[in-house]
Amino acid sequence: MKLIADVNFDMSYSFIFSARPGTPAADMVDDVPEEEKKQRLYILQERINQQAMAWSRRMLGTTQRILVEGTSRKNIMELSGRTENNRVVNFEGTRR
Numbered sequence: 319m320k321l322i323a324d325v326n327f328d329m330s331y332s333f334i335f336s337a338r339p340g341t342p343a344a345d346m347v348d349d350v351p352e353e354e355k356k357q358r359l360y361i362l363q364e365r366i367n368q369q370a371m372a373w374s375r376r377m378l379g380t381t382q383r384i385l386v387e388g389t390s391r392k393n394i395m396e397l398s399g400r401t402e403n404n405r406v407v408n409f410e411g412t413r414r
Contacts, residue, residue, distance in 0.1 A: 319365060328370040329404070334359055377405065389413070 337343045390396040390408040397411040
């Protein structure tokens with residue numbers, strides 16, 4: 319958790335451990351109870367979500383460079399794109 323805080327991750331693809339055949343993990347003993355795995359994952363994801371919200375709050379009211387990807391899924395009168403730190407944003411604009 320210290321690493322998560324130190325690096326200040328604001329997104330992750332995190333999952334409960336599962337050994338895959340043909341990998342070194344396949345030979346490891348999995349002695350952590352399923353409920354503990356779920357709790358650890360929940361704590362990790364909550365921490366990352368908190369950091370993501372903090373990043374989003376800091377971005378409010380700022381001007382961002384956006385890579386426009388197309389029309390917003392939520393409103394066809396808006397465009398959608400990503401900020402330099404991969405946040406999806408919707409905004410008024412016209413297609414050229």
